[in-house]
Amino acid sequence: MDSRKRVNKTHSIPQVIVIGTSAGGLLALKKLINQLQEDFPAPMLVVQHISPDANGNVLLDALNSLGKLKCEHAISGGIIKPGHLYLAPSDHHLMIDRDQTMLVTKGAAENRSRPGIDPLFRSAAVAFRNKVVGIILTGYLDDGVAGLEVIKRCGGICIVQDPEDAEYPDMPKNALAHVEVDHCLPISEMGGLLYQLMSRKLGKLKSIPKDIQIEAKIAQRVLSDLPSVNALGDQVPFNCPGCGGVLWKVSDSWPIRYRCHTGHAYTESSLLAEQTMKIEETMWTALRMFEERKNLLTTMAREHGGATAKSALERAELSGVHIDRIKAILKSNDKGTSKDLPG
Structure with a gap:
């Protein structure tokens, strides 16, 4: 057939x-x-x-x-x-x-x-x-x-x-x-x-609004062109956490929504949840790097004497201060709520 x-x-x-x-x-x-x-x-x-x-x-x-x-x-x-x-x-x-x-x-x-x-x-x-x-x-x-x-x-x-x-x-x-x-x-x-x-009687067909047609095409073809996204709204001063691209605020949308030109889309709450997750990932990476830096400086202090050892210890102590600050942030309650979790 x-x-x-x-x-x-x-x-x-x-x-x-x-x-x-x-x-x-x-x-x-x-x-x-x-x-x-x-x-x-x-x-x-x-x-x-x-x-x-x-x-x-x-x-x-x-x-x-x-x-x-x-x-x-x-x-x-x-x-x-x-x-x-x-x-x-x-x-x-x-x-x-x-x-x-x-x-x-x-x-x-x-x-x-x-x-x-x-x-x-x-x-x-x-x-x-x-x-x-x-x-x-x-x-x-x-x-x-x-x-x-x-x-x-x-x-x-x-x-x-x-x-x-x-x-x-x-x-x-x-x-x-x-x-x-x-x-x-x-x-x-x-x-x-x-x-x-x-078994209901269907009413008269409505025409499909242009913005709905545009968003449907964006989702179906994966990559959209800038004119299509520009037609949906205005650029905003923050980036898509999914790809790093510019975000557009979709006009006349409630709840408020955002889109990037590659197709990622967010409501306000889902955007906040994604930003929260990305921030936490970044903080854990920073924590690991500072700990590695402190370990290296401590090793240098043991293996060298004089001014080099003193400088390494001071820098190691400063790294320790940064480590404590990052840990305090990660342990704080300002990382979102259960509602920020994916379903």
């Missing part, structure tokens, strides 16, 4: 569901999928934050053991089918291409995550517009908030897990704070709602 015929098959997809979750996601997804049947009339695409060296098989095995939807890893170019759940592979973004097939790429991390929730939600909104249902479940920080807002702007439906029901309520709370969601409810009630939404 040629590619044109395969692509046309995807046009029969009535709606698509995209889900983003982080810490606590395994249990939440199991509770949700267990409410659905094999013939569920829409495909589900899921981003679960996992470490780069994980393979996601534990999650897939747990979901497949329920005997409900067919759950599998997403494959670039694959056709999305009703009754199937597609999980983003570790260390790769999962997106929906304009021809409504899956796109799996190793693009720049967004909100410190790859896979990231925002790239999936944004691409789904561009490809399906008002046929998208976006769901934010349990997790840390605020990945998925900007993507959920894009779904809303393109006419889709936004669902957020009730924070009181979430094992880790940060992501649901941030979504509720920044997006006018359509539904906020516990996991136990989501299955019935999804069946209701699958």
